[in-house]
Amino acid sequence: TQLLEQSPQFLSIQEGENLTVYCxxxxxxxxxxxxxxxxxxxxxxxxxxxxxxxVKKLKRLTFQFGDARKDSSLHITAAQTGDTGLYLCAQTFYGGSQGNLIFGKGTKLSVKP
Amino acid sequence: EAGVAQSPRYKIIEKRQSVAFWCNPISGHATLYWYQQILGQGPKLLIQFQNNGVVDDSQLPKDRFSAERLKGVDSTLKIQPAKLEDSAVYLCASRQWTSGGPGGNEQFFGPGTRLTVL
Structure with a gap:
């Protein structure tokens, strides 16, 4: 079972700042x-x-998948207090246990007003 | 469309006691998952059902944990006897069907049951 490493583990920023988290x-x-x-x-x-x-975009969120498919990033532009939460990446497994997810530990984001 | 329902939302028990959690998946979803999420970590799969059959229970501590989905709809997860390290949030998720390729169906999670073992 491969491990997913997420960084940073914690992130506290002010509203309006940009941030990137990694998997x-x-x-x-x-x-x-x-x-x-x-x-x-x-x-x-x-x-x-x-x-x-x-590269996929979801409003102010931009997701990138590395060329070698071994890494990914999530970039948030102009963070809002509503973006506060735990951001988890998960790998999907196929084959014997189809559709199962292996999660990383997550990045806990706090956006302060 | 109603989401995944779980109950109770919170449970506090003493070690060596028994506890059961209930999950009602989204209507029509054949696949049901139970996850354990310990504070500060991501969810860890405990068991996967496809209809009323077990697909994967390799990470279920079978000496104390059991789960069933008798009619292929609702599911219960039981811990007997509980240990301190079982304190966690227990999440149930459902999925419409299992897909054989990447980008398959989305898993929908319930709100979880927060278990505290004293």
């Missing part, structure tokens, strides 16, 4: 998902990236 693995991802989890709630899917070099 890395020593092995190639089949595909990667990013989730956001708010306190007291379950994770909610933000995006799935599949192709190396892929």
């Amino acid at each position: 890395n693995s020593s092995s190639v991802f089949s595909s990667l998902q990013w989730y956001r989890q708010e306190p007291g709630e379950g994770p909610v899917l933000l995006v799935t990236v599949v192709t190396g070099g892929e």
